[in-house]
């Protein structure tokens with residue numbers, strides 16, 4: 028099994044999953060800034076030529092960060108971060124869908140229509156006229172997540188889950204690309220500090236390093 032990873036919040040979700048669980052897989056860095064992901068060898072493996080990508084021993088491939096983590100959790104991770112029961116897993120999936128729709132989708136579309144435009148405009152539909160509104164939508168999504176978090180400690184309550192990893196990767200990405208969370212969202216700020224204190228948050232920050240390798 029081999030994981031293809033790169034810069035960016037989506038590969039970070041998988042790296043943080045690996046760092047949290049201790050699941051070991053071979054890993055290869057793909058330089059998306061140099062368009063390595065769009066070379067025929069790689070794009071034949073991935074439906075949208077995206078990273079992360081997990082290649083199984085039989086040569087078949089799984090794209091999409093959450094699908095990869097779910098596969099690993101089911102086969103190697105002992106349901107560590109989805110949940111121990113069907114009800115827990117359903118709750119984690121519910122929270123991930125909320126985070127995806129309310130935060131990830133508008134945040135990334137807002138980025139593509141503004142700061143990220145030079146990287147994407149030659150090959151993807153970018154919406155510069157909508158970028159400010161998309162960012163407002165993502166900020167509103169974070170406000171809704173702040174309410175869902177309440178006192179926490181985690182999105183699912185007492186149980187740290189893949190939903191926290193997904194949200195954290197995109198809160199950190201947003202902070203780097205001009206969409207930092209509103210400091211008035213105090214539940215989110217306290218939760219972000221709690222996640223940042225987990226070793227996996229540090230170990231997953233640099234996709235070019237091995238997990239736990241000193242920066």
Ligand SMILES: N[C@@H](CCC(=O)N[C@@H](CS)C(=O)NCC(=O)O)C(=O)O
Pocket residue numbers: 033034035036037038059064076077078079090091092093
């Ligand atoms: N929904 C996908 C998104 C994957 C994605 O957009 N990956 C980015 C890195 S964060 C990528 O490979 N970009 C390369 C490109 O656009 O050329 C997932 O969850 O994995």
